[in-house]
Amino acid sequence: MSQLLERAQYLLSAHNARQLPADVGSEVAFAGRSNAGKSSALNALTRRNALARVSKTPGRTQQLVFFQVTPDAHLVDLPGYGYAKVPMDLQAHWQAFIDQYFRTREALKGLVVVMDIRHPLREYDLQMLAYAVQRGLPAHALLTKADKLGRGQQMQTLQKVRKELSGMYGDSVSVQTFSGESRQGVDEARTVIGSWLGLNPSAPGPGAA
Template sequence: MKVTQAELVISAVKPAQYPTDALPEIALAGRSNVGKSSLINRLINRKNLARTSSRPGKTQTLNFYRINNQLYFADMPGYGFARVPQSVKAAWGRMIEGYLSSRERLCGVIQLIDLRHPPTRDDRTMYDYLKHYDLPTIVVATKADKITRGRRQQHLKEIRKGIELDPSDPLLPFSSQTGQGKEELWKEIRRLTEADSRF
């Protein structure tokens, strides 16, 4: 997909702030520092529209990026080891659960998992949650450039086993550094938005 327009529309903390122009939405979920911002920037060919940070937990809002006036990426706060108070984590949890369980415009979720390591308990919990709500899911194994080509299949196998990946859900290796997986991911995103009869 050729992206000619991309903008951060709003950083929301409650449903009243969510976009109202009825475009399809694809959410991004992943633990802190898994590379969600870098993935967004690579997909839209921008260096820093989505701000990256070395400090886990920096994203504390639901950030809506409008792409080509055709769809939104909804970047959710990272889960896992973010160094924030428990009360803040609880607020994130309520916001994310409310969005995922009731957002009518949501077409599917990209769940990012670091290819270098076996899935964490939080990764498994998130994937189980997405399956519980029957949300179409694309699992993206980030930082693929950090793993030698000969070892990638073994690491992908660990992800499949670790989250008990549904055979109908794609698992794509991705590198924000090299662009590996970019076209394949756009193809899956288009599949989700075009399959939704509401759009």
């Protein structure tokens, strides 16, 4: 069941391919621009307030951080992007590392892209979605911080983003509104992630619409 996500605990951080855990089981990766609410989303989905650090300094995640849900199921927090004040060579290293991860990682079963609902579909978001689509992996967009908008604005943005993503990627990318603060959309997202990780016996598996 997706409630197993509550068992998530820190496993390791990888700065290069040699430090990655064995390429077995199932993984779901999380990507998002700095300050999009990725850490808050991970904490809300696992009901662990401090699983992923919520930093006041955007761009703090500088490695691939693995959280173990079961011995065969993991969540992977990808480096944030946007405001991180890091040298260009380090940014180039991240780019090459993540590119290799997406191209070669057999355990990777899906990608969650976290976007601030007030600023969706930025260049980085589309780049990460493209990684998943090119690999034939399903992707799910979380429009976070939905509590910052009224219900009407939420639905308007959701419809717009859904239409744009459908035009670009067909049914490869699903989308929903989400708020770690109010817990809006948490159960829906947990169901999607749980199915990708094989935690929902009765739910459709990876690749299902």
